[in-house]
Amino acid sequence: MERLPPHQQLKTDFPILHFGKMPEFDKETWDFRVEGLIENPVKLTYDEFLALERTAQVSDFHCVLGWSKIYLKWEGVRFSDVARLVKPKSNALFATIEADAGYTTSLPLADLMEPDVLFAYNFDDKPLEPAHGGPLRLVVPRKYAYKSAKWVRRVVFTEEQQPGFWEERGYSNSADPWKEERYSY
Numbered sequence: 001m002e003r004l005p006p007h008q009q010l011k012t013d014f015p016i017l018h019f020g021k022m023p024e025f026d027k028e029t030w031d032f033r034v035e036g037l038i039e040n041p042v043k044l045t046y047d048e049f050l051a052l053e054r055t056a057q058v059s060d061f062h063c064v065l066g067w068s069k070i071y072l073k074w075e076g077v078r079f080s081d082v083a084r085l086v087k088p089k090s091n092a093l094f095a096t097i098e099a100d101a102g103y104t105t106s107l108p109l110a111d112l113m114e115p116d117v118l119f120a121y122n123f124d125d126k127p128l129e130p131a132h133g134g135p136l137r138l139v140v141p142r143k144y145a146y147k148s149a150k151w152v153r154r155v156v157f158t159e160e161q162q163p164g165f166w167e168e169r170g171y172s173n174s175a176d177p178w179k180e181e182r183y184s185y
């Protein structure tokens with residue numbers, strides 16, 4: 001199976017890439033909230049999040065700037081398992097993912113419900129490093145990695161798609177690396 005989308009180069013190291021300052025993690029004040037068009041809003045502590053059903057997943061990672069990594073091993077909670085817990089209403093069609101330091105991205109639920117989409121807290125069988133989004137990041141392997149928000153704190157289910165941080169700055173909303181959907185023009 002071909003794993004490298006068009007015009008992507010394989011990286012051996014794992015670059016660290018984000019806008020702004022890396023947030024600090026305080027286990028005592030950290031929480032994970034799910035809100036918006038759902039029956040059952042939740043606010044979980046770090047330990048409560050770790051107690052959710054966990055899934056391990058090997059997947060690939062494609063940055064829109066042209067580098068990819070393959071066979072990354074993540075462990076965490078499937079987006080679909082979180083959705084099952086919060087019960088989206090019938091008019092919920094998208095979710096906005098909000099991270100510390102103001103970063104956001106959004107996706108159709110149809111993409112987020114794929115079984116390889118995780119809120120990941122482990123990488124390579126170790127706790128996810130802060131630089132790569134620890135304690136918790138979203139991993140959306142089938143989209144360019146700006147959809148894989150690091151330091152996730154809140155998910156909001158919506159009827160219409162809210163533009164994310166990079167999407168507002170000219171990057172594609174659909175972000176499919178196999179179709180090279182890099183820019184919104």
Ligand SMILES: Nc1nc2c(c(=O)[nH]1)N[C@H]1C(S)=C(S)[C@@H](COP(=O)(O)O)O[C@H]1N2
Pocket residue numbers: 014015016017018019020062063064099100103131132133145146147148149150151
């Ligand atoms: N919170 C946050 N998440 C983010 C970003 C960011 O700027 N802030 N950048 C995205 C982009 S463009 C990429 S390529 C990946 C990089 O993840 P890495 O630093 O673990 O390689 O994080 C994504 N998630």
Ligand SMILES: [Mo]
Pocket residue numbers: 017063064065145146
């Ligand atoms: Mo990126």
